[in-house]
Amino acid sequence: MFKEWLKDDSKIILFDGGMGTEIFKRGIKPGKLPDILNMEQSEIVTEIHKAYYEAGSDMCQTNTFGSSYMNLQKYKLEDRIKEINEKAIENLKKVCPPNHLIVGDIGPSGEYKPPIGKATYEQWYSSYLKQIKYLEPGIDLWHIETISDIEEMVAAIQAVKEVSKKPIISSMTYKKTKRGFFTIMGNSLKDCIEKVENENVEIIGGNCTLGSKEMIELIKEMKNITNKPISIKPNAGKPRLTQGGITHYDQSEQDFAKDILQIVKLGAKIVGGCCGTSPKTIKEIKKGLDALV
């Protein structure tokens, strides 16, 4: 079905919004990995997925952003990698309506290569491979996201391709500098796009770090570099803690959705939200997309 959506020029694919920030809203204990809720409080995870599908998401991603082997090691949870990833699929399957899709979410390892950290290509590859094999049976496509080192992205793509033939959205996270968009590791937008095009991914994306206004600029530059379908998931501005200790994002859903529609007009094929966006945001985008048709 995903491939048909890609071929259909009139179809804009609506992705989901933030998962981590939605989990935090429900008061997870500091220091806990949100992915552990797949087992410990699966009803919360399922409720969030359900809310996204009901708000209009065509596809939602598994709660596995931090479930690569290397990231789980930091929480001493690496022995539970199978359970965490498999349970994530189960939670999402329960509420995925017919004709909607399940996306396998792959986040950063949290480890950097020298001189910042000690990670190597081989470590990244093997870390991702361990996660991917548990997600592969239950998902329709992949979202490798929020990666800031193109070498790590390539390692993740190659690990996916080792076990899967399903489509890949390859989404880096960029910051805006005086010289244009770069990752914090110094990879330029052009360099990132060329490298993932060489890996034959189906969709190229950008997510996190940037807000919706900056993503408008990002997609303009992306369109100049690539003809591949583009996926965009911006953050909803910066969070703040209210007096009661609740995290709040100041950008309104209407303002965010307005920018997303602009991003669609500029040529995005897949849109959604990252940190700070909620089912309310997706509902607002859906309203706007329906009005476009």
Add this chain to the structure above:
Amino acid sequence: MSQESFYKEISEAIVSLDREKAISFAKKAIEENMNLLDVVEKGFGAGIRRIGELWEEGEFFLPELMLGGNIVQESMEILLPFLKANKEDIMSGKVVIATIEGDIHSIGKTIVATMLSANGFEVYDLGADVSAEKIINTALEKNANIIGVSALLTTTMIGQKKLIEILQDKGIRDKFKVILGGAPVTQNWVNECQADGYADNAIEAVKLIKKLMD
């Protein structure tokens, strides 16, 4: 070679991230009995400041910051034993830095620590997931000027506020300047915590601390 051009060569070695050259210059300065304070300030210091500028201009990124910081740190370790003045007089100040309890994100904090150290601060980096009590005890023990607390998550940010409340309860809030770091930190949060400031990145953190130490 004039002294000025020697300083310039040191600075250029730092900016071009040439570790071997930088270290050989540090050794040469010692052998030739140069004014090491000037060597540190006009050579190595100028180099690391230029790296900061290049970062702000979008020419340099995290790997260059880290590498440049490490090279200056290594060179300083060679030079320090030969500096005739007291260590206290040379160093810009003492900083105790950590990522708060419950938060394992340490990259940003480590880069800030490296850049501070390269800019002449005596830095005690306690790592990640550190309790407020431990940070405060270390700051007292080392007689620090600055406490830097990092938090990447909105769920752990609350620990930054708790640390300041403990300082207030103990009646020692005025002993330290407390600065906050981490992606979700804003000026509003600084105000609410009654902290002394925050910085968005390592270069800003160095500027902020220099300002607070004035």
